Amino acid sequence: DGGITQSPKYLFRKEGQNVTLSCEQNLNHDAMYWYRQDPGQGLRLIYYSQIVNDFQKGDIAEGYSVSREKKESFPLTVTSAQKNPTAFYLCASTTGTITGELFFGEGSRLTVL
Amino acid sequence: GQQVMQIPQYQHVQEGEDFTTYCNSSTTLSNIQWYKQRPGGHPVFLIQLVKSGEVKKQKRLTFQFGEAKKNSSLHITATQTTDVGTYFCAGYRSGSARQLTFGSGTQLTVLP
Numbered sequence: 168d169g170g171i172t173q174s175p176k177y178l179f180r181k182e183g184q185n186v187t188l189s190c191e192q193n194l195n196h197d198a199m200y201w202y203r204q205d206p207g208q209g210l211r212l213i214y215y216s217q218i219v220n221d222f223q224k225g226d227i228a229e230g231y232s233v234s235r236e237k238k239e240s241f242p243l244t245v246t247s248a249q250k251n252p253t254a255f256y257l258c259a260s261t262t263g264t265i266t267g268e269l270f271f272g273e274g275s276r277l278t279v280l
Numbered sequence: 281g282q283q284v285m286q287i288p289q290y291q292h293v294q295e296g297e298d299f300t301t302y303c304n305s306s307t308t309l310s311n312i313q314w315y316k317q318r319p320g321g322h323p324v325f326l327i328q329l330v331k332s333g334e335v336k337k338q339k340r341l342t343f344q345f346g347e348a349k350k351n352s353s354l355h356i357t358a359t360q361t362t363d364v365g366t367y368f369c370a371g372y373r374s375g376s377a378r379q380l381t382f383g384s385g386t387q388l389t390v391l392p
Contacts, residue, residue: 207289269325
């Protein structure tokens with residue numbers, strides 16, 4: 168089945184630690200996205216990538232980093248510089264069309280202790 | 281930057297009542313999309329509107345895109361308990377096709 172796989176589903180970390188969230192897609196989509204969702208809030212864009220080896224900052228990129236070495240993979244690192252990292256993180260992808268719909272993974276819930 | 285506002289933030293309705301959520305953008309949108317997120321789940325695409333003044337229907341759901349392409353609405357007729365969830369609008373800025381901005385969402389509760 169084609170889709171987007173995020174792992175881990177739940178993650179706990181201590182303050183001061185970096186953590187990397189995995190996002191893999193087998194939809195052959197060019198563009199991939201990372202969103203953050205806080206309770207009762209909408210989705211805020213962290214980073215997006217339109218093509219391999221290229222990515223752009225979204226509205227809340229500070230304290231996060233990404234890479235796009237392969238078309239299928241777009242991992243997100245939450246660094247210790249992110250002041251409020253506890254959140255639900257959603258990865259999404261879309262085709263190369265100019266206004267494609269997003270397909271989301273099931274999300275990763277990060278809790279910082 | 282672009283802002284997409286959505287109202288109301290929460291809505292409780294009795295099963296069988298109608299429901300409407302409204303979406304307003306500070307800038308003109310090239311299109312608007314609607315997503316539904318069930319409790320504990322991830323957003324799932326419902327529909328996309330592209331043309332000014334466009335109206336689309338999916339069974340009990342009616343979606344509208346404003347004439348100025350800056351606002352949109354989702355109307356559900358005769359809600360059912362399966363309609364529970366958060367409804368988000370999202371828009372691509374005109375001239376900035378790859379950055380999809382989401383509204384804050386409307387959380388719908390349907391009381392049996």
